[in-house]
Amino acid sequence: METMRQRFSDVTKDLLDTDTRIAVALADIGAGSFDQNANPDRVINLGIREQLLIGVTAGMALSGLRPIAHSYTPFLIERPFEQIKLDLSHQGLGAILVSIGASYDAASVGRTHQSPGDVALLGTLPGWTIHVPGHPDEAETMLRQAASTDDTVYIRLAEDTNTQAYPTTGRFAEIRTGSAHGATVIAVGPMLDRVLAATEHLDVTVLYTATVRPFDAAGLLDAVRGPDVVLVEPYLEGTSAAEVAKALRGQPHRLLSVGVPNIEHRHYGTRHHHAAAHGLDVPGLRATIDEFIALQVDSR
Amino acid sequence: MYLKLYVGQMTLAMQPQTNHSYFDLPRLMSLMTGDEKHSSAATSTLDVIWTLYNRVLDVDPGRTTDPLRDRFLLSKGHGPMAYYAVLAAKGFVPAATLATFAAYDSPLGHHPDATLIPGVEIGSGSLGHGMPLAVGLALGLRAQSNPARLFCLIGDGELDEGSNHEAIAIAARRHLDTLTTIVIDNQSASQGWPGGIQSRFAVEGWATTRVNGRDHDDIARALQLPHEGRPLAVVAQTESRGT
Numbered sequence: 001m002e003t004m005r006q007r008f009s010d011v012t013k014d015l016l017d018t019d020t021r022i023a024v025a026l027a028d029i030g031a032g033s034f035d036q037n038a039n040p041d042r043v044i045n046l047g048i049r050e051q052l053l054i055g056v057t058a059g060m061a062l063s064g065l066r067p068i069a070h071s072y073t074p075f076l077i078e079r080p081f082e083q084i085k086l087d088l089s090h091q092g093l094g095a096i097l098v099s100i101g102a103s104y105d106a107a108s109v110g111r112t113h114q115s116p117g118d119v120a121l122l123g124t125l126p127g128w129t130i131h132v133p134g135h136p137d138e139a140e141t142m143l144r145q146a147a148s149t150d151d152t153v154y155i156r157l158a159e160d161t162n163t164q165a166y167p168t169t170g171r172f173a174e175i176r177t178g179s180a181h182g183a184t185v186i187a188v189g190p191m192l193d194r195v196l197a198a199t200e201h202l203d204v205t206v207l208y209t210a211t212v213r214p215f216d217a218a219g220l221l222d223a224v225r226g227p228d229v230v231l232v233e234p235y236l237e238g239t240s241a242a243e244v245a246k247a248l249r250g251q252p253h254r255l256l257s258v259g260v261p262n263i264e265h266r267h268y269g270t271r272h273h274h275a276a277a278h279g280l281d282v283p284g285l286r287a288t289i290d291e292f293i294a295l296q297v298d299s300r
Numbered sequence: 301m302y303l304k305l306y307v308g309q310m311t312l313a314m315q316p317q318t319n320h321s322y323f324d325l326p327r328l329m330s331l332m333t334g335d336e337k338h339s340s341a342a343t344s345t346l347d348v349i350w351t352l353y354n355r356v357l358d359v360d361p362g363r364t365t366d367p368l369r370d371r372f373l374l375s376k377g378h379g380p381m382a383y384y385a386v387l388a389a390k391g392f393v394p395a396a397t398l399a400t401f402a403a404y405d406s407p408l409g410h411h412p413d414a415t416l417i418p419g420v421e422i423g424s425g426s427l428g429h430g431m432p433l434a435v436g437l438a439l440g441l442r443a444q445s446n447p448a449r450l451f452c453l454i455g456d457g458e459l460d461e462g463s464n465h466e467a468i469a470i471a472a473r474r475h476l477d478t479l480t481t482i483v484i485d486n487q488s489a490s491q492g493w494p495g496g497i498q499s500r501f502a503v504e505g506w507a508t509t510r511v512n513g514r515d516h517d518d519i520a521r522a523l524q525l526p527h528e529g530r531p532l533a534v535v536a537q538t539e540s541r542g543t
Contacts, residue, residue, distance in 0.1 A: 023443060025436075041443035044474075052432045052466035059436020062422070064367070065443060067436075083463075086426055087433055092415045 004157040005100050007136035009033040011143050012068060016042060021066040022147060027053045029071045030100075050075045054083035061093040066147060072106070073099040073115035073156070077122060089125045094150035096143070102158035102190075103235045103260050104274040107267075116260035120239045122154055123213055129153045129170075130213035132189030132234065137165035138210050158234065159271060160190035166208055172219035176206040183228035183293055186220070186244070188212055191232045191280070198285035202293065204230075212240050217247035227252055230289055233259040234280070256292040258285065320389035322350055322516075328385035332401035332408075338381070340539040344486045344513070345453060346382035348536050349374075351519040352451055353390050361391040364419045368448050371437065373422050375430020376455040376484060377411045384408055392419035428461025430454060431481065435467045438476045451523070452481045456497055457488035457541075465500070471531045472505035479531040480523060481506075484513060488541040501533035513538040 009030075015022045016039050023042040024034060031045040042065070046052050053069055053076070060067040069076065076099045077084065088095055099118065106113035122128050129151055133139040139157060145168070146153040166173050172186070176196065182203040187195035189210050196206060205225050209216060212233070229248065233239050237259035244255055260278050267277065275281045279288050320328070325346060329338055352372055353359075359369040374383055384401070387393045393408070400406035407416035411425025422433055434452040441448055454464065471479055483497050493500065498508040507527035511518040513536030522534045 020444075023440065041439070044439055046466070046470050049466035049470065051428075051463040052435065052470060055429060055432020055463065055467065056436035056439060056470075059433040059438070060440035060443075062433065062437050063440025063444065063446070065440045067440075082426065083429070083432070086423070086429055090413075091423055091433075 001161065002136050003159065004133060004136050004139045004161065007140050008070075008098055008100075008143060008155075008157060011140050013038075015144070015147050019066070019147065021064070023060050023065045023067045025053055025057045025060065025067055025069045027071050027075065029075065050079045051083055054080040055087050057095045057097075058083070058087035058091060058093045061088070061095050061150075062091070066094070066096070066150065068096045068098060068147075070098045070100075072113060073101040073118050074113060077118040077154075078115055081121060084122070085125055088152055089127065094152050096146045096153045096155065098143070098155045098157060100157045102156060102160070104265075105159045105271050107269050107271045107274050110266070110268060111264065116236045118156065119212065119233075119235045123239065125152075127152055128213055129211065131155045131168070131211050133157065133168070133210045134162040134189040134192050134208075135165035136161065138168050141168045142210070156189075156235075158190050160234070162190060162193045166210070168210055170209070170211040170214070171216045172207040172209050172223055174205060174223055175208045176204070178203045178205040178225060181226040183226055183230060183289075184220075184224045185230040185289065186232060188231075188233045188240070191234050194280070194282050194285055195232050197282045199289060202289070204289075212243075215240060215243035215247070217243065220244065220247045221251070224248060224251070224253070227254060228256075228293055229253050230256045230258065230292060232285065233257075236260055236262060256288070258288055320395075322354070324389055325350065325382070325385045328388050328395060328398055329381045331395065331398035332381045332384065341486065341541050342379055343382055344455075344484050344538045344541070345374075345376060345379075346385070347514045347516060347538075348453065348482055348484065348519055349383055349386045350389075351516045352523065353386050355516070355520045356523045357451065358449075359419070361419060364392070367446055370448055371421050371434075371450045373424075373430045373434050373437070373450065373452040374412060374420075375422075375424050375427070375434075375452055376458055377424030378427075380408075380410070380412050383412065387417070387419060393417060427455075427458040428463040431464045431467035431471075434479060434481070435471050435474075435476065438471070438479045439474065441478065442476070447478065450479045452479065454481060454483055455488060456483055456485040456493065457490070459483060459493070459497065459500070460489055460491070468501055468506070469504050472501075475529050476531045477527055477529050480527075480534060481531065482523070482534045482536055484538060485535050486538045486541045497535050498533065506531050506533045508533045508535070510535045510537065512536075
């Protein structure tokens with residue numbers, strides 16, 4: 001199956017050829033995917049210099065271009081975080097940041113190339129749109145839409161994809177409808193297929209979104225049924241828990257946050273091994289969600 | 301030497317506010333500091349910024365959004381009184397606004413914010429951000445066939461930040477000859493620069509020169525040196541910080 005990364009590369013080439021405002025800044029990673037001779041002034045490989053990657057991206061935005069910066073997640077978001085905070089957000093400049101690697105796609109190389117905290121970290125800055133596409137089609141729509149604005153947009157590409165794409169409205173889509181008292185399970189991006197499989201036997205409403213900032217609080221409030229809410233995110237556990245709590249502040253509820261635990265996980269293998277270790281595969285999700293729903297809540 | 305000269309002539313600054321001269325700058329700075337005299341640290345950038353706005357930059361208060369204007373990027377945003385004084389002297393900021401310096405509702409903070417001050421191209425204050433922004437801006441303008449020149453001012457202490465060295469390398473590799481970096485050298489880098497600041501630029505292929513950071517003719521000459529095909533670094537020597 002076509003990867004999100006391949007689609008990103010194809011769509012970006014098309015954007016470069018059709019829109020002279022589009023520019024791409026790279027720090028070696030991904031440089032082989034773009035023909036730097038086709039648009040030599042708008043495809044800039046800076047070598048292994050990630051502080052400069054964001055500074056240059058911001059400078060290009062300051063000149064009136066619409067820049068896309070691309071690298072592996074830790075080197076795009078974590079290493080140059082102060083540049084993102086100051087050169088983009090504080091200067092009031094827009095850019096599109098597109099990462100690959102997700103939380104642990106690079107399982108075999110260890111912690112250095114894993115970034116489960118990227119969404120939480122970027123979420124500390126105001127005004128960012130954060131997309132977590134679950135399918136190459138979603139990634140393409142998000143990228144083309146972002147290219148037509150001057151907003152600060154992060155698109156987090158992953159190896160895991162769902163079998164089906166959904167409209168990228170930024171609003172929750174109700175994928176499965178449960179009873180009026182059933183639990184509500186929120187699946188973010190590539191977690192959807194696993195959430196659907198893990199909850200097949202349950203009376204739950206399953207909501208899907210591939211955009212977590214801004215968070216569709218009104219949509220959640222509209223859709224939520226009984227008091228039980230499960231939030232399943234493919235990155236650091238609880239990243240959007242405060243958003244859920246704020247959305248449901250007028251409504252008695254209890255929340256289970258599922259995601260990558262905040263631990264040093266010193267193992268290699270594949271992303272599937274890591275998903276299993278973190279309880280983010282189908283059996284793990286099923287066990288965790290079953291246990292939560294079965295909990296007897298003392299209502300005194 | 302030049303510092304003492306202008307401080308000594310402060311009392312002569314009686315010209316109309318609509319036509320400020322260099323000798324008005326101490327008085328304009330006094331609106332912010334409340335002091336009549338200013339330390340060399342507070343004025344280390346003063347003569348370079350004045351010379352830029354007075355003799356080099358093609359920009360004026362009516363053209364702050366003109367795509368073809370020259371860009372001045374103050375990366376050394378700490379201690380911006382000299383910058384604000386020049387902006388006021390040249391009409392970008394009303395002189396009266398200087399008196400609001402660092403007040404809650406003032407556009408003029410201890411570090412500049414580009415979104416609040418007309419004519420200010422970048423906000424700064426955290427060190428090592430201006431050069432990468434300038435390189436990106438130069439690349440972006442080139443991609444749009446815009447010949448505008450860029451002047452980025454950093455400090456010798458600020459040069460410690462590794463982000464500058466990422467920018468120095470790429471500015472030369474990309475032959476960014478619209479870019480000039482001015483390094484104010486007031487010897488504030490705590491670990492020093494053995495071999496000299498110029499050598500850090502020269503080894504990457506920049507044109508380099510060193511000037512007396514208080515001598516307006518020397519500064520103006522250096523800032524207008526031809527440097528076809530490569531960026532230019534001007535190291536402007538001022539008094540040691542704290543003297």
